[in-house]
Amino acid sequence: MAGNQMEIIDQEKVQYIVVKLGSEQYGLNISFVDNIVRMQKITRVPKAPHHYVGVINLRGEIVPVMSVRRKMGLEDDEYTNRTRIIILKLEVQGLIGVIVDEVKEVINLGEDDIDRNVQNANNRADANFINGIGKDGEELISIFEITSIVDAVETV
Amino acid sequence: MDISQYLDIFIDETAEHIQSLSDNIMALEQEPEDADTINEIFRAAHSLKGMAGTMGFKKMQHLTHDMENVFQEIRNGNVKVNSNMIDILFECLSAVEEYLETVKSTSDEGSNENEVLIKKLNDYLVQAEGGEVSSDDAGEGESAEEAKEEKPADDGAASDAPFKSIELDEAQKTKVTEAAESGLKLYGCTVFIQSDCLLKAARAFLVFKAIEDFGEILVFNPSSQDIEDERFDLHFSLIIGTQSEFEPIKTAICAVSEIDKVEYDTITPDMYIPEDELPKEEEAKKVPAAAAPKAAKKAKNKDNGGGAKQAKKASNKPVTARTVRVDIEKLDALMNQVSELIIAKNSLVSISTSEGGSNNSGFESQGFHEQIEYLERITTNLHESVMKVRMVPIETTVNKFPRMIRDLSRKLDKPMTLVMSGEETELDRTVVDQIGDPLQHLLRNSADHGIEDAETRAQRGKPDEGKIELHAYQEGNNVIIVVQDDGGGIDTENVKRKAIERGLVTEDAAEDLTDKEIIDFLFMPSFSMAKQITDISGRGVGLDVVKSNIEALGGDVEVKSDFGHGSKFTVRLPLTLAIIQALMVEVRDEKYAIALGSIQNIENITVSDIKYVQAKEVIHLRGLVIPIIRLDKLLDSVPKEQEDHNLTVVVVKKGDNYAGLVVDNLIGQQEIVIKSLGKTIDNNKIINGATILGDGEVALIIDVNALV
Numbered sequence: 001m002a003g004n005q006m007e008i009i010d011q012e013k014v015q016y017i018v019v020k021l022g023s024e025q026y027g028l029n030i031s032f033v034d035n036i037v038r039m040q041k042i043t044r045v046p047k048a049p050h051h052y053v054g055v056i057n058l059r060g061e062i063v064p065v066m067s068v069r070r071k072m073g074l075e076d077d078e079y080t081n082r083t084r085i086i087i088l089k090l091e092v093q094g095l096i097g098v099i100v101d102e103v104k105e106v107i108n109l110g111e112d113d114i115d116r117n118v119q120n121a122n123n124r125a126d127a128n129f130i131n132g133i134g135k136d137g138e139e140l141i142s143i144f145e146i147t148s149i150v151d152a153v154e155t156v
Numbered sequence: 157m158d159i160s161q162y163l164d165i166f167i168d169e170t171a172e173h174i175q176s177l178s179d180n181i182m183a184l185e186q187e188p189e190d191a192d193t194i195n196e197i198f199r200a201a202h203s204l205k206g207m208a209g210t211m212g213f214k215k216m217q218h219l220t221h222d223m224e225n226v227f228q229e230i231r232n233g234n235v236k237v238n239s240n241m242i243d244i245l246f247e248c249l250s251a252v253e254e255y256l257e258t259v260k261s262t263s264d265e266g267s268n269e270n271e272v273l274i275k276k277l278n279d280y281l282v283q284a285e286g287g288e289v290s291s292d293d294a295g296e297g298e299s300a301e302e303a304k305e306e307k308p309a310d311d312g313a314a315s316d317a318p319f320k321s322i323e324l325d326e327a328q329k330t331k332v333t334e335a336a337e338s339g340l341k342l343y344g345c346t347v348f349i350q351s352d353c354l355l356k357a358a359r360a361f362l363v364f365k366a367i368e369d370f371g372e373i374l375v376f377n378p379s380s381q382d383i384e385d386e387r388f389d390l391h392f393s394l395i396i397g398t399q400s401e402f403e404p405i406k407t408a409i410c411a412v413s414e415i416d417k418v419e420y421d422t423i424t425p426d427m428y429i430p431e432d433e434l435p436k437e438e439e440a441k442k443v444p445a446a447a448a449p450k451a452a453k454k455a456k457n458k459d460n461g462g463g464a465k466q467a468k469k470a471s472n473k474p475v476t477a478r479t480v481r482v483d484i485e486k487l488d489a490l491m492n493q494v495s496e497l498i499i500a501k502n503s504l505v506s507i508s509t510s511e512g513g514s515n516n517s518g519f520e521s522q523g524f525h526e527q528i529e530y531l532e533r534i535t536t537n538l539h540e541s542v543m544k545v546r547m548v549p550i551e552t553t554v555n556k557f558p559r560m561i562r563d564l565s566r567k568l569d570k571p572m573t574l575v576m577s578g579e580e581t582e583l584d585r586t587v588v589d590q591i592g593d594p595l596q597h598l599l600r601n602s603a604d605h606g607i608e609d610a611e612t613r614a615q616r617g618k619p620d621e622g623k624i625e626l627h628a629y630q631e632g633n634n635v636i637i638v639v640q641d642d643g644g645g646i647d648t649e650n651v652k653r654k655a656i657e658r659g660l661v662t663e664d665a666a667e668d669l670t671d672k673e674i675i676d677f678l679f680m681p682s683f684s685m686a687k688q689i690t691d692i693s694g695r696g697v698g699l700d701v702v703k704s705n706i707e708a709l710g711g712d713v714e715v716k717s718d719f720g721h722g723s724k725f726t727v728r729l730p731l732t733l734a735i736i737q738a739l740m741v742e743v744r745d746e747k748y749a750i751a752l753g754s755i756q757n758i759e760n761i762t763v764s765d766i767k768y769v770q771a772k773e774v775i776h777l778r779g780l781v782i783p784i785i786r787l788d789k790l791l792d793s794v795p796k797e798q799e800d801h802n803l804t805v806v807v808v809k810k811g812d813n814y815a816g817l818v819v820d821n822l823i824g825q826q827e828i829v830i831k832s833l834g835k836t837i838d839n840n841k842i843i844n845g846a847t848i849l850g851d852g853e854v855a856l857i858i859d860v861n862a863l864v
Binding site: 043045048049052054055056057060061063092093094 | 496846
C-alpha cells in the first residue's frame with residue numbers, strides 16, 4: 001500500500017490507520033490501535049447499549065465490539081470479507097473493538113496536513129467524533145476523536 | 157541481621173495474638189475462673205510483649221508489659237475479673253491494634269504513648285491490691301523491678317564480672333589495642349539475661365543493636381555466631397570501643413526487655429595480656445558470675461515457678477500448620493493459567509466430539525477419547541486444588557465480631573449477645589477480605605436499630621438480652637451468610653413515610669407497594685432510618701454501600717423483616733470467582749450458560765401446564781408455584797414464528813425462591829471459565845459474565861440470582 005510514505009517518517013508526523021466507512025475515509029491514531037482482526041462471530045449481549053454489537057473472543061480475552069456506524073447514526077454495517085474489527089486499547093475502557101468496512105492503509109500526517117477547523121462542518125452526523133480533516137494528497141481523511149467514539153453515551 | 161525482613165511475620169503474628177487475646181478475654185468474662193483461658197491469655201500477652209520488644213517497638217512493649225502484669229495478677233488469683241477491668245483490657249487491646257496498624261503503614265509504632273491507658277491499668281492493679289494485698293506476689297513484681305534497678309547501680313564497682321576473664325586471640329587483641337590507641341574509651345561489660353527468656357539470641361541481638369548506636373563492639377564472648385545461634389548461657393560479655401560514657405549505653409541495654417542486669421567497667425588492653433596466674437584468677441572470678449544468674453533464677457522462681465512453667469508451655473504450644481504465605485497475585489496468575497488450560501481442554505473435547513466416529517478408525521479414536529478424559533480429570537483436579545489454595549475460612553473475618561458486639565452493647569447500653577455458627581465455611585480469599593465491612597455494617601445495624609432498649613423489650617415480652625445471630629453455610633455454588641436479630645424489625649410504615657418525604661415515591665403509589673419493595677428503599681443511597689445520627693450507624697452511608705459491596709463480589713443481599721420480631725439479612729456470595737460448572741442452553745441460535753449450582757431440576761412441560769397468577773405465567777410443580785421466565789423475551793431474542801407446544805424449563809433456585817427459565821434447547825454440562833464482560837458493556841443485571849467455549853465462541857452467563 002502506501003509503502004513509499006512509510007519510509008519518510010517524520011518525527012513530528014503521526015501515523016494514522018485509514019479505514020473506510022461507506023464512501024468516506026477516516027483516520028485512527030495508530031497509538032490507540034492494539035490489533036486489527038478479521039470479522040468473526042460476535043456474540044450479542046442482550047440489553048447492552050445499542051451501538052455495542054456484542055463481544056468477541058480475542059485470544060482468550062472477552063472484548064466488546066461496537067459499531068461506529070450505529071454510534072454515528074449511519075445505516076447498519078454490512079459485513080463483507082473486507083470488514084475488519086480494529087481493536088483499540090484505551091486506558092479507561094481497556095480493549096474495545098470497532099467495526100469498519102475496510103482498512104486501507106497507514107499514512108503519516110503532520111499537524112500541517114490536518115485542518116482542525118471542523119466546527120463549521122455542522123449538520124454532519126459525525127461532527128462530534130471528528131477532530132480534524134487530514135489531507136493526504138488529493139484524499140480527505142476525517143480524523144476520529146477516539147475518546148468520544150468509545151464514550152458510553154449514546155449521542156444519536 | 158536486619159529487622160525489617162521480620163516485619164511481615166511480626167505483623168501477621170501480632171494480629172493473631174491480638175485476635176487470640178480478644179477471643180480469650182471475651183471467654184474470660186464469661187468464665188473468670190477458667191485457668192486454661194487465663195494461661196492462654198497470659199501466653200498471648202507474653203508473646204506479644206516479646207515480639208514488640210524484639211522488633212524494638214518500645215511503646216507497644218510497654219503497654220503489653222503492663223497488660224501482662226494485670227494478667228499475671230489474674231492468674232495468681234490476686235485480682236478478680238470484672239467487666240470494668242475487661243473494658244480497660246479491651247481498650248488496651250484496641251491501642252495495641254492501633255500500634256499494629258501504624259506499624260503496618262509506616263513500619264514504625266508511631267508516637268502514641270498511651271500513658272492514660274497504662275496509668276489506668278496500673279491504677280487498677282494498685283486498687284485491686286490495696287484491697288487484699290497478697291504481699292508476696294505483689295512484692296515480687298517490684299523486687300524484680302528493683303533488682304533491675306539496683307544491680308546495675310552497684311555493678312559499676314563489680315570487679316569480678318565475667319567480661320574480665322575473656323580470653324582474646326591475637327586478632328582481637330590487636331583490635332582492642334588499636335581502638336585504645338585511636339582514643340576510644342574501652343569498656344568491658346557482661347549482660348545478664350533473665351532466666352525465663354525465650355529468645356535469648358534475639359535479646360542479644362537487640363543489645364548489640366543498642367550498643368552499636370554508641371560505638372563498636374570489639375570482642376564478643378562467646379563469639380557472635382554462637383550468640384546468634386543461642387549457644388550461650390544466661391550472660392554474654394562484650395568489649396566495646398566508644399566515644400561515649402557508659403551510662404547511656406547501659407540505659408539502652410536495659411531498655412531491651414528481659415535483660416536482667418548489666419555489669420561493666422572500663423578496661424585497658426593490658427588487662428587481657430595473659431599472665432601466668434590467670435587460671436587462678438579466672439577460677440575466682442567464675443564463682444560470682446555463676447552466682448548471679450542463680451540469684452536471678454531464684455527471684456523468678458518465687459512467682460510460683462511461673463517462669464519455668466511458662467517456658468515449658470511455650471515450647472509445647474500447638475505446632476502451627478505448615479504453611480507458606482503466597483502472594484495473592486501469584487495465585488491469580490496460577491488460576492489464569494489453569495483457566496487457559498481448561499479452555500484448551502474444552503476445545504480438544506469439542507474437536508473430539510465433532511470428529512469422533514467420522515473418518516477415524518475406531519481404535520484410534522477410542523484412545524484419543526481416553527486421553528481427553530484423562531486430561532479432563534487432571535484439569536478438573538488441578539483447578540480444584542488451586543481453588544482450595546485460595547479458599548480460607550471466613551473465621552478470620554468474623555471472629556472480631558463478638559468483641560465488636562460486646563463493645564456496642566456497652567456503648568448503647570443494651571444487653572445483647574452474638575451467636576455465630578459456620579465460621580469454618582470457606583470462601584475465596586478475595587471475597588473473605590472484602591466481606592468484613594458489609595457484615596460489620598449489618599451487625600452494627602442490628603445492634604443499633606434492630607435491638608430495642610430494655611424497656612421496649614420488656615413491653616414486648618422478649619428476654620432482656622437481645623440476640624444477634626450470624627450464620628454461614630454453603631448452598632450449592634454459593635455461601636450464605638445470615639445476619640439476624642430478634643429486635644424490632646423494620647417499620648415499613650415508617651420507611652414508606654420517609655420515602656414519600658424524600659420524594660422517592662408518590663403517596664398513591666406508596667399504597668400499592670409490597671413490603672419487599674418498601675424494604676428495598678433502605679438500600680437506596682443516603683436513606684438512613686436512624687432517628688438520631690450516632691457514631692455507630694445512621695450517617696446515610698448505609699445499606700446501599702453494603703449492597704453495592706456485596707454485588708461487586710458477585711453476590712446479593714436479601715432482607716426479611718417481621719415488624720416487632722426482628723429482621724434477617726441474607727447475604728449470598730459466590731463460592732468461586734473464576735471457574736464453575738454450568739449447564740449450557742440454547743435460546744434461538746445463541747448459547748448461554750447457567751451456573752449448575754443454582755439449578756434445581758429440568759422439566760419438560762406443555763404450554764397447557766402454564767397457569768396464570770396475577771397475569772404472570774407460573775407452573776405448578778410438586779406443590780410449588782414457580783414463576784416462568786421466558787428467556788427469549790428477556791434476552792430480546794428474535795421472536796419465534798410459532799410457539800412450541802412443548803417447553804423445556806430449567807428450574808433455578810435462590811434461597812427459597814424458584815423460577816423456571818424457558819429455553820429452546822439443552823446442550824449439556826460444562827466447566828466454564830468466567831470472564832468479565834468489561835466495564836463498557838456490562839450495564840445489565842441479566843448477564844454476569846462471559847465464557848469462551850471449546851470452539852472459541854463466546855457464550856454469556858445468565859445471572860440467575862438477578863432473575864429470581
